Amino acid sequence: MSDQFYRAFEDRHRGSRDVIKGRLAPYLPFIQPLAEQYPGAPALDLGCGRGEWLEILATTGLRPLGIDQDEDMLDACRVLGLTVCQGDAIEYLGALPDNSQAIVSAFHVVEHLSFDDLRKLAAEALRVLKPGGLLIMETPNPENIAVATCNFYLDPTHERPIPPDLLSFVAEYHGFQRVKIIRLQESAQLAQCATPALKDVLQGVSPDYAVIAQKEANTDILAATHRVFDQEYGLTLETLSARYDLSTQLKVQHAEARVYQLEGQIHALVNSNSWKLTRPLRWVSEKLRFLVAKV
Structure with a gap:
């Protein structure tokens, strides 16, 4: 958008910078072992928005760059001294050299893309990532009934919800060696509740999820992230409905x-x-x- 509508929309509905940074914290156990393997390596964030993830990546020792089409969002990043560039995410990714990035991330981007562009993103990410590099794609979770039927459509630029099994298959199909679905942002209190109400079943499933896909690498690099890939994350509809x-x-x-x-x-x-x-x-x-x- 050419005006400030989307920036105002994000400020109203997305949450403060501190809130968003807290929501991004679960990714650090995946990132830190890779940052130790490739200190100072480039990391690309597609659709970087206000730059919260860029700030977090910088603390790990990686060298993050953010791409976004919204100049208003990029101005907020520049004020913080973050390295950003205006442009089309898929085109920029396609111009990068092979094996050049430790991380390619896309937070709440894939639901804005056509399915062809989503496949291009996965294929190009595999090409540009270093061995063991990670592709992170976070998106609203349609397993949450309230998200699938209402909240997803609050954003007028969304295309369609993407089921977790579809997004994970896209990464698998395009050649990633290891793919993990992690569900996010559920209520910690509800996660421990043995007697959920019907409202909890309808609204309480993790409202976001991410697919984290890792490129093929030698055993030493993959071993560094075995533990985090082996864990289970979040609250599923099956779990809540069974408890109910x-x-x-x-x-x-x-x-x-x-x-x-x-x-x-x-x-x-x-x-x-x-x-x-x-x-x-x-x-x-x-x-x-x-x-x-x-x-």
């Missing part, structure tokens, strides 16, 4: 047990001597209530 089903079943079982208990108490009362002895009194009481009601 189990919680509902337990509530039903508890209610049935209470009804059974009450039935037993009523049966015991009806068959008790006191109930039998007081039967005439109850008969008189019922008759009196009837007579009073007629008066």
Whole structure:
């Protein structure tokens, strides 16, 4: 956009710089081993926006460069002394030399692309990455029902939601050796909750996810990231719905047990001597209530 609409939109709906940096922290365990393997290596961030990820990359010792088409966003980066360039992300990526980048990242970019451009991004990223280099693609998670049906379309520049299995297959198909889906930004409290409500099932699945794909490399380079690739991340719809089903079943079982208990108490009362002895009194009481009601 040529005006400041999108910058204002991002400032309203994306969150402060500190909030965004906190959301990016889970990527550091993937990045740091690679930064140690390639100290001072270039790292390219496509659609860099306000530059939060560029700042984080710089702290690892890598040499980040951000590309974005929005000049207003780039001005915010320049104020912070970040190295950025205006241009088309796919074209810029295609002009880079082979094996030149430690990282190629695209945060909330792929949902803006056509599927052909998404495939080009993956193919070109594989070409320009160093051995063991990482492609990171973060996008809204359509496994979250609220995201898929409403929140995704809040951004007027979005094309379509991309299911995690599709995005991971794109990276696999284009030759990445190791591909990991990580789900992100779920509520820490909900992640530990054994009794989610229906609202939690509809809205609580990790609202974002990323595919992290690693280029083929020797054993030493790959070993440095084995641990983080082997972990599981985030909150899935299957997990939340299973917890909800189990919680509902337990509530039903508890209610049935209470009804059974009450039935037993009523049966015991009806068959008790006191109930039998007081039967005439109850008969008189019922008759009196009837007579009073007629008066």
